[in-house]
Amino acid sequence: MRTKPKKRIAIVDAGRRPEIVEAVLPFIHDRYDLELTTDYDADYVFHSCMGYDILNYSGVRIFVTGENVSPNFNISDYAMAFDKMDFGDRYCWLPFFKFYKEAYVALCAPRPSADAVLAQKSGFCAYVMSNTKDSAKERIDIFEALTNYKQVDSGGKWRNNVGGPVDDKVAFQSKYKFSIAFENSSRPGYLTEKFAQAAQSNAIPIYWGDPEVAKTFNPKSFINCHDFQSLEAVAARVSEIDGNDNLYLEMLKEPWFIEETEPKSLKDETYIHFLENIFDQPHKEAYRRNRSRWGIKHERNLSRMANNPLWQACHKLRDLLSGK
Numbered sequence: 001m002r003t004k005p006k007k008r009i010a011i012v013d014a015g016r017r018p019e020i021v022e023a024v025l026p027f028i029h030d031r032y033d034l035e036l037t038t039d040y041d042a043d044y045v046f047h048s049c050m051g052y053d054i055l056n057y058s059g060v061r062i063f064v065t066g067e068n069v070s071p072n073f074n075i076s077d078y079a080m081a082f083d084k085m086d087f088g089d090r091y092c093w094l095p096f097f098k099f100y101k102e103a104y105v106a107l108c109a110p111r112p113s114a115d116a117v118l119a120q121k122s123g124f125c126a127y128v129m130s131n132t133k134d135s136a137k138e139r140i141d142i143f144e145a146l147t148n149y150k151q152v153d154s155g156g157k158w159r160n161n162v163g164g165p166v167d168d169k170v171a172f173q174s175k176y177k178f179s180i181a182f183e184n185s186s187r188p189g190y191l192t193e194k195f196a197q198a199a200q201s202n203a204i205p206i207y208w209g210d211p212e213v214a215k216t217f218n219p220k221s222f223i224n225c226h227d228f229q230s231l232e233a234v235a236a237r238v239s240e241i242d243g244n245d246n247l248y249l250e251m252l253k254e255p256w257f258i259e260e261t262e263p264k265s266l267k268d269e270t271y272i273h274f275l276e277n278i279f280d281q282p283h284k285e286a287y288r289r290n291r292s293r294w295g296i297k298h299e300r301n302l303s304r305m306a307n308n309p310l311w312q313a314c315h316k317l318r319d320l321l322s323g324k
Contacts, residue, residue, distance in 0.1 A: 004033040007279055010042035010057060015050030020066040022046075023099045024080060027271045032279060043283055047076070052306040055299050060278065060286045066096050066192070068185050074298050077288040078278055080271070084189035084212065090288050092274040093265060095191035095216075103170075103196035107256045114252035117202045118177075124150045124242060126176040126203065128169045130157035135184045138208055138231065142180055145235040146206075150242070152180070173201035177248065178223075178238060183209025191216065198222075199256050204248070206238060216263065221254035 014021045024046070025034060045061045047054040049069040054061060054076075063071040063079035071079030073090065080094040098104060125146055129139060143159065146152050153176065155166035166172040173179045179198035183190055191210045195217065198205035207213060208225040219227075223241075228234045241247045257263065264270060278286055289295060 004031060005279070006033040006035060008035045008037050008039070008043045008059075010037055010039065010045045010059070011047070012045060012053045012057065013047040013049065013051040015048070017066070020099075021048050021064045024064055024094075024271065024275070027268065028275045028279065031272075031276065044279070052302060055303045055306075060283070061289065062275075062278065064094070068183075068187055068190050073289065074295065075289060075302065077286065078274075080274070082187065082190045089274075089277055092271065093189060094271065095189070095266075097191055097193045097196035098266060098271075100193045100196055100200075103193060103200040106200040107196055108262050110260075111253060111255060112202065114249045117252050118245065118249060120202075121175065121177045123153055123176040125152045125178040125180065125206070125238070126173045126201075127152050127154045127180040128156040128166065128172065129154070129180075129182075130165070131184065132158055136182070136186065136208075138186075138225075139182045139184065141231050142182060142206065142208065142225070142234065145231045146180070146238060149235055149239045170197055170201050173198060173203050176201075176203050177242060178206055179203035181205040181207045181209075182225075185209070186211060188212045195222070202252070204241070204251055206234065216266075217256055218254050218258045221251060221256055 011018055011021050028034070040056050040058060042057060042059045045054060045057040045059045046064055047057075047061060048063070048065050049067055061076045061078070063076040063081065065071075065081050068082060070083050071081050071091070073079065073087070078090050080092045082093070082095065083091075084093060085091060097107075127143055132139070143152055143154070151161075154161050155169070155172045157165050179201060181194040181198045183192060183194060186209050188211055191213065194209070195205050195207050195213070198207075205222040206225065207222055210216075211226045213226070214224055223234065223237060225231065225234050228237065241251070290298075
């Protein structure tokens with residue numbers, strides 16, 4: 001039996017949700033003997049955006065996030081995040097819905113009978129939202145725009161009108177013809193689980209967030225709010241589809257992915273190849289960040305800002321008074 005190469009890895013700066021970072025490990029678990037450690041000299045360090053402990057670790061750094069945060073390649077060698085960009089072998093787009101296995105399977109599977117789906121729908125539109133802190137105003141505006149047409153059933157903590165927060169979001173949404181799938185902010189590439197869970201529910205997603213979402217999902221299968229001048233215009237289109245079974249059924253027949261094909265960028269092989277490229281290189285050759293004088297100086301300043309803001313303020317004041 002072939003012995004798997006041993007790799008010492010650490011996971012830091014993941015806050016209360018280390019599973020977001022840990023979710024990438026199954027892509028390489030079968031190929032390597034992964035030893036989790038808290039030692040600062042771990043060979044590889046997976047980190048997220050919940051702190052700057054990463055600056056204490058000397059190994060090859062891989063940034064992973066479930067938040068709408070761009071990687072800082074001055075401190076990370078590699079990154080897996082939401083940005084739609086190319087950066088050699090240092091970056092890989094990783095939308096968060098990829099980790100919702102049942103929802104992702106539903107996205108890739110053939111659509112069920114449209115007539116059978118419609119027969120199971122008893123409600124108009126579902127919305128499950130609980131967090132409005134630092135959230136886009138559009139998430140409230142769409143609820144109000146649609147409510148002017150017909151009641152939207154809110155199953156989250158926010159404006160709940162169904163007797164309390166629902167236990168199973170997908171089961172709840174499955175009873176409705178439409179589901180509001182709004183991200184908490186908008187940026188190209190920022191796709192979380194919201195669209196995928198609406199799709200898993202066989203509800204038509206009313207989506208806002210990633211303005212380039214139609215490059216990932218079939219635009220005929222959902223309502224893309226980025227195609228409309230206003231959310232009132234979105235509500236008008238929803239009411240039109242709601243009142244016309246033929247229009248609704250046509251949308252239910254459309255595959256979620258364009259041409260019913262899983263995009264290459266989302267295939268497991270893409271992420272496996274990205275990580276294998278990091279782990280299969282000689283360790284010293286896998287570094288990409290600047291580890292010379294200016295790189296060290298930049299990290300030292302970041303560490304001071306994070307851990308000693310008073311020192312940083314005094315340093316800035318000194319430069320200001322000296323005319324620098």
